[in-house]
Amino acid sequence: MASTSGPPLWQQLQGAAGVVRQVRQGVSGSAAIESVAAPLRAGVQALAFHAWRNLGRAMALRDQLVQRAPPALTDALLCVTLALLWDPKEALYDEFTLVNQAVEALKRTPSSRAHANFVNACLRRYLRERDALNALTDADPQARWNHPAWWIQRLQIEYPNDWQSLLEAANAHAPMTLRVNLRRCSVAAYLEKLLEAGIQARVGQGAVLVLTQPVPVARLPGFAQGLVAVQDAAAQWAAPLLLEGLGDRPRILDACAAPGGKTAHLLEMSDASILAIDKDAERLQKIHDNLTRLGLRAEVLQGDAGRPQDWWNGQLFDGILLDAPCTASGIVRRHPDIRWLRREEDVSQLARLQAQILCALWPLLRPGGRMVYCTCSLFSAEGTGQVDDFLRGHSDALTLPAPGQLLPGSRAAGLYDNPHHDHDGFFYALLEKRAV
DSSP states (O other): OOOOOSSOHHHHHHHHHHHHHHHHTTOOHHHHHHTSOHHHHHHHHHHHHHHHHTHHHHHHHHHHHOSSOOOHHHHHHHHHHHHHHSOGGGOSSOHHHHHHHHHHHHHTSTTTGGGHHHHHHHHHHHHHTHHHHHHHHTTOHHHHHSSOHHHHHHHHHHOTTTHHHHHHHHTSOOOOEEEEOTTTOOHHHHHHHHHHTTOOEEEOSTTEEEESSOOOGGGSTTTTTTSEEEOOTGGGGHHHHHHTTSOSSOEEEEETOTTOHHHHHHHHHOOOEEEEEESOHHHHHHHHHHHHHHTOOOEEEEOOTTOGGGTOOSOOEEEEEEEOOOOOTTOTTTSTTHHHHOOHHHHHHHHHHHHHHHHHHGGGEEEEEEEEEEESOOOGGGTHHHHHHHHHHOTTEEEEEEEEEEOTTOOOOGGGOOTTOOOOOEEEEEEEEOOO
């Protein structure tokens, strides 16, 4: 059971319901949680993450309990509470305490106060009939897998042998993975620092260290001094993949670069001259902050990767890293709100945006230069399908060996094979520009 210290549970439930409601309205979970008052943020995030991982079941149970959904905020709190109640094996709080505190949260919310008795009756009925109501929802795929129906169907089509394991993996907790700044510390030396601090970790490939248990970054030795960064193992393959074969001091464009993890990794591994761009001014500041902490320098500009005419000076690049905007369907275990934030039409819309950016950036690459195209997606329209379409329209492009589609928690093939990797879902293609 969760600790009773800190802000009262009713207040945390209020916050979690507000965050879940915002995601339903199209706000990212990260942004919604960031807007929560600091003393409440950790508790609200824990409740919201649990709710998102169980929201399909909660909505199906809600439908069994009510004839029509109540107003948005009340409905969000009802669903959050059902998500916390439905599986006693994963209980965070005593069930009667949870129900009482959910009702208290509604009583203390002026716009929802009138629905407190209604929700109280729904929740107490659920506790009386839990086994029967759970059984009624077992046949609902959205309840069984806690993903939208369209998402489940897409994975069934694209991964007929793996769709179940992918959905199960998406509800698991991702490991905390580090990237050692090799300009300042070796992997072995940093592992020793971790062990001295009482933090257990295992060594992966390259600069990867995977913690046995997550810890706050403030506990990481030398974090503030730039010895280490937090970055998923699959995301750490972008830099070595692009740098291989580019020679000394290459000129590199990191498009869509925020928050700057891959920019930093490129600089940690090479003496490259890097232009990092992103069109979001607020996210651009995160690139500056990360590079400053790590003791690295790059040229950082605000710019739309799809409109190079607005920022490009005409000098060709030796390498381009395009970590394209995508559905983020491969990092759902790390960001469980994404499955409820995305809509089915987003896949095709983002695929069109990716194609537009790819075509816009290709002329900026010198003959013989290389581009890494990657997304943190599982959907083929954003991976193999995207690259195949690009190759059909560009006779001067050829593909080089690359990891291709990586599945969450899986082992990559060939050079990247490592039994200690437990990574997010990613897609990687490496393109070389031929002289024609």
